[in-house]
Amino acid sequence: MSEIPGDLKFLKSHEWARVEDGGTVTVGISEHAQSLLGDLVYVELPAVGDKLVAGAAAAVVESVKAASDVYSPVTGTVTAVNDALADKPETINEDAYGEGWLFTVTLDEPDQLGELLSPDDYAALVEDEAH
Amino acid sequence: MNQKTIYNQTHRDAGAKMVDFGGWDMPIHYGSQIEEHHAVRRDAGMFDVSHMTVVDVRGADVRAYLRRLLANSIDKLKVPGKALYSCMLNESGGVIDDLIVYYLDDTFYRVVVNASTRDKDLAWMAAQAEGFAVTLGERADLAMVAVQGPNARAKTLALLTPAAAERAGALGKFAACDADGLFVARTGYTGEDGFEIMVPEDQAVAFWQRLAEAGVRPCGLGARDTLRLEAGMALYGQDMDESVTPYEAGLAWTVALDEGRGFIGRDALERQLARADARQMVGLVMDEKGVLRHGQAVFAACGQGEILSGTFSPTLGKSIALARVPAGEVGAVEVDIRGKRLPLRAVKYPFVRDGKAQPDV
Numbered sequence: 001m002s003e004i005p006g007d008l009k010f011l012k013s014h015e016w017a018r019v020e021d022g023g024t025v026t027v028g029i030s031e032h033a034q035s036l037l038g039d040l041v042y043v044e045l046p047a048v049g050d051k052l053v054a055g056a057a058a059a060v061v062e063s064v065k066a067a068s069d070v071y072s073p074v075t076g077t078v079t080a081v082n083d084a085l086a087d088k089p090e091t092i093n094e095d096a097y098g099e100g101w102l103f104t105v106t107l108d109e110p111d112q113l114g115e116l117l118s119p120d121d122y123a124a125l126v127e128d129e130a131h
Numbered sequence: 132m133n134q135k136t137i138y139n140q141t142h143r144d145a146g147a148k149m150v151d152f153g154g155w156d157m158p159i160h161y162g163s164q165i166e167e168h169h170a171v172r173r174d175a176g177m178f179d180v181s182h183m184t185v186v187d188v189r190g191a192d193v194r195a196y197l198r199r200l201l202a203n204s205i206d207k208l209k210v211p212g213k214a215l216y217s218c219m220l221n222e223s224g225g226v227i228d229d230l231i232v233y234y235l236d237d238t239f240y241r242v243v244v245n246a247s248t249r250d251k252d253l254a255w256m257a258a259q260a261e262g263f264a265v266t267l268g269e270r271a272d273l274a275m276v277a278v279q280g281p282n283a284r285a286k287t288l289a290l291l292t293p294a295a296a297e298r299a300g301a302l303g304k305f306a307a308c309d310a311d312g313l314f315v316a317r318t319g320y321t322g323e324d325g326f327e328i329m330v331p332e333d334q335a336v337a338f339w340q341r342l343a344e345a346g347v348r349p350c351g352l353g354a355r356d357t358l359r360l361e362a363g364m365a366l367y368g369q370d371m372d373e374s375v376t377p378y379e380a381g382l383a384w385t386v387a388l389d390e391g392r393g394f395i396g397r398d399a400l401e402r403q404l405a406r407a408d409a410r411q412m413v414g415l416v417m418d419e420k421g422v423l424r425h426g427q428a429v430f431a432a433c434g435q436g437e438i439l440s441g442t443f444s445p446t447l448g449k450s451i452a453l454a455r456v457p458a459g460e461v462g463a464v465e466v467d468i469r470g471k472r473l474p475l476r477a478v479k480y481p482f483v484r485d486g487k488a489q490p491d492v
Contacts, residue, residue: 041443
């Protein structure tokens with residue numbers, strides 16, 4: 001498995017979160033999640049201005065194989081969505097931790113970051129799932 | 132523990148992602164399902180279908196037995212080597228399985244049934260054989276490879292001896308012959324030209340390697356599913372089962388109500404025809420973004436139905452599905468996806484044939 005960037009935090013359900021300099025949080029799905037889903041063909045994103053709740057469904061990613069809910073790691077308001085995915089959902093397969101980001105959201109409750117998994121803990125979780 | 136085909140290690144060595152498929156450990160893809168799909172539409176791909184069950188039916192009564200067992204009529208098979216697609220029904224007209232039968236000689240037919248239904252199929256076939264002079268012999272010693280795509284036949288023929296290549300190259304569609312000890316049939320489950328080839332297990336891995344060296348791309352069951360759905364071909368267990376008649380699975384063309392042939396399930400089918408209430412299979416295309424999936428509810432003028440097989444079509448770049456709806460005028464159709472109603476178009480299927488989208492799809 002490819003290296004997980006050190007500045008990410010994770011949900012058990014395979015979403016990643018990165019706190020940006022301005023205090024917003026960028027959200028995507030993990031490398032492991034995209035490899036489980038296979039070729040992605042469609043992404044349903046929230047709208048800018050939508051209120052998200054930590055742990056609640058915020059987006060849907062669909063591969064040839066299955067549809068999967070994406071849960072928001074934090075509570076906040078959507079500030080941007082990755083519109084480029086509408087035409088190129090495979091970007092998530094190619095670069096899950098970079099160009100394949102899904103949306104950004106304000107960090108209304110900074111304490112929630114403490115609930116998320118570190119890259120090492122997440123890597124251990126994925127490792128456990130494989131056995 | 133899942134069963135393994137002779138190719139299990141070959142798949143693993145090629146980096147396949149393996150999944151449980153009806154009790155078999157099979158490759159779902161070798162990296163990218165979509166690229167494998169396109170390889171079959173544009174060039175040539177190969178599938179391990181060794182998990183399928185081959186049954187040789189022999190005996191003086193084989194013809195009478197199959198005339199009773201199958202909803203399609205083996206009387207259509209006049210020339211040795213010719214194949215027929217048929218359903219095998221229960222007394223209520225429900226589909227026990229769909230299969231291909233090859234006519235080899237007057238006392239020898241070969242039947243290929245699904246892997247997931249093997250046990251019940253063999254039990255049913257044995258039970259119905261009572262009173263007929265036939266023997267059923269499963270051929271677990273044969274591996275099977277489907278080589279499919281516009282270049283599939285040429286690439287396969289190049290591996291055969293000249294005499295065998297000439298015989299196999301001359302095969303019409305839905306016909307088979309022996310070629311260098313292989314059983315080569317010009318059949319498939321992708322909507323492309325190609326062969327399905329039965330190989331003795333001791334030659335199976337070497338044969339696969341030779342195909343790979345000839346540029347035939349290994350493809351997993353994932354691509355097999357999107358290819359067959361684009362080709363409008365039904366999948367047992369998903370598009371039909373024992374609660375469904377062939378008329379309700381878009382398989383009316385496989386039922387032969389020929390004069391005086393009392394096949395199992397015929398009475399039930401004739402009653403259903405008289406009532407004119409058979410549910411109907413429709414092909415659906417979604418122009419909106421999203422993916423149609425098994426189990427989604429659809430709403431047509433004739434009433435509510437259900438998506439049976441749905442997927443993203445790599446060839447068309449949009450989603451397609453087969454759905455079953457009540458009898459009557461289909462009219463405008465909508466699907467419910469996660470609580471949202473989206474419009475669909477009912478179209479004639481196959482959606483794709485010989486690499487091309489069909490008109491109006």
